[in-house]
Amino acid sequence: MTNNLKNNISNSNMENVVVFGTGNFGKIVVRAIVDCGIKITKICDSNTSNWGTFFCGYPVVGPDELTENDVVYLATNISNRKFLRKICRDKNIQSVFDVDNILRESSWPSYHGELDLEWSLDRAQEVIDLYLFDIASETELPLLKVKSLDVVLTERCSLKCVDCSNLMQYYQKPIGAEVEVLVESLEHFFVTVDYVSEIRLIGGEPLVSKNVERVLDTIFAYSNFDKIVLYTNGTVIPKESILKKFQDPRVWVKISDYGPVSRKAQLLADACKSLNINCIHEQVTEWEDVGRILNRDRTLDQNKVVFGNCCVNDTLTLLHGHLYACPFSAHTDNLGVLKNAEADKVNLLDLESLKERIQSIYRDKDVLVACNLCNGRDHIVAKVIAGVQTKLPLRLEVSSA
Ligand code: SF4
Ligand code: SF4
Structure with a gap:
């Protein structure tokens, strides 16, 4: 001992x-x-x-x-x-x-x-x-070391899962991230934080974005990160030049396989194997029931409990030049259903006091405006079948929170 x-x-x-x-x-x-x-x-x-x-x-x-x-x-x-x-x-x-x-x-x-x-x-x-990284970084303040950054490359997806936790099912006209804004946001992030353990490239489906290579090159220019994980639903085989970049040992491809709808999952896994690309191919059968935007009518204290128990309340998410404390907050804001949520996001294009502003949404929050629209993400939340498709986007049933 x-x-x-x-x-x-x-x-x-x-x-x-x-x-x-x-x-x-x-x-x-x-x-x-x-x-x-x-x-x-x-x-x-x-x-x-x-x-x-x-x-x-x-x-x-x-x-x-x-x-x-x-x-x-x-x-x-x-x-x-x-x-x-x-x-x-x-x-x-x-x-x-x-x-x-x-x-x-x-x-x-x-x-x-x-x-x-x-x-x-x-x-x-x-x-x-x-x-261990997270515990160590808490004791190293004022260094700003973050566990992960979710980078949304696009709102577009090749699937339309009715229970998508990133709320793609609500987008009527999904768009890709504007690449210059995305690159500048990433550059500002990397020169501001001291270290980020994991950068996750997500969507929608990130492989439908035209900017995968540009984003990877932007990140590769920095050394203050550990690894890059691209999350894909196994419907797209990327072109050769992208696969080449995936051969960098810091890159991992994570295939979420939802069964028959993930029609190219095995093909992609095989391609990764033959090209020596780090790859995790996971069968995903259920999710937490967190894919609905509904007014929950909780008190502030109740929402603080929901936030406190949430497993993604410090999952920094970069969407259209802004940084949010969680993906639900990012997408509800982007979908236009949040009001008075300015304090819950950071404009990454503005370098002034950027470190302090990132710190404040990463470490200091005890609730977000978005929590009142969210089912919460803890061990208790019910499960739903993963990958069930909807033909039409869902209608937003709340005007704002
Ligand atoms: S594959 Fe499904 S869960 Fe994944 S981003 Fe697309 S809609 Fe969401
Ligand atoms: S809105 Fe609140 S409860 Fe929902 S995922 Fe974000 S931090 Fe968690």
């Missing part, structure tokens, strides 16, 4: 160790804590349907059952750590820890195969790496 971990433990009542969080990440954390010789008493989870059940052999309770003597380990890899800390603070709990040291101290990944995870070893390692 490292001194760091020993200090955490010796200052705390180790009879009351609670792991806050379940899911795949929770399973890894529980095992890592046990691996470090710490005895767990119970699991805490916000999801009411888990209360009274057992997780990894430990009883699951709700946050109301936490007591001030508890020692809480936050087993969450999503962006709700701040919110879980607030719950613990409200219960007067002093001993609340992230699990970065625990993960480093444990013998991960030796026990991956024993855990019954839905995640492959690669996927689990990717999640853990991003988690």
Whole structure:
């Protein structure tokens, strides 16, 4: 056990160790804590349907059952750590820890195969790496290190999924990103942030954009990023010159395969394999039910809870020259249904105080105007079948929020 971990433990009542969080990440954390010789008493989870059940052999309770003597380990890899800390603070709990040291101290990944995870070893390692990156970057302020940037190349898509979480189903006349605006936005972003772990090229379908090569060349001019991931629905085989650029080892092609509609998914996966392109080909059968823009009539405090529990509340999204805290906020604004949302977006074409403005939407928000139109994205949200198509765009049923 490292001194760091020993200090955490010796200052705390180790009879009351609670792991806050379940899911795949929770399973890894529980095992890592046990691996470090710490005895767990119970699991805490916000999801009411888990209360009274057992997780990894430990009883699951709700946050109301936490007591001030508890020692809480936050087993969450999503962006709700701040919110879980607030719950613990409200219960007067002093001993609340992230699990970065625990993960480093444990013998991960030796026990991956024993855990019954839905995640492959690669996927689990990717999640853990991003988690460790995020924890480290919090302690490195004023450096601005961000986990990811979603770059919307186009609103156009070769599919029209009725439950698209990026709201493509609402676009009557989708357009591509104006390339000069996109390039300038990216340049301003890269000269402003200190580091970005993952840049995700998305749409719509990014491979229907004419600007994939120009965007890649723009990003390749910088070195303060780790990798570029292009998300595709497996309907388009890119031309040779694009495939050549994908051979850069920093680029990954992620194919979301929705079954028969993703008609070229296997072909694309095979092409990537033969050209030595990093590629992940995933069968996707269900999504969270987050594809509707509806007025939810929540109070501000209720919306703060929805935001706090949301797994994408710090997913920076670049759309038409503006940066948003999440894709739902970006597209509801672009679709014209937000008002008074100026404070929820950053104009990337303006360099003045850009670092501070990005910081403010990345770290300092506790709610967005868009949250009142959104179903929220947490572990509790219902599931829908992925890739179901609609012939006609959906009608917007709200005027503004
Ligand atoms: S493939 Fe479906 S989910 Fe993906 S961007 Fe297009 S409409 Fe949305
Ligand atoms: S609008 Fe709010 S709840 Fe919905 S995805 Fe964005 S941050 Fe999450």
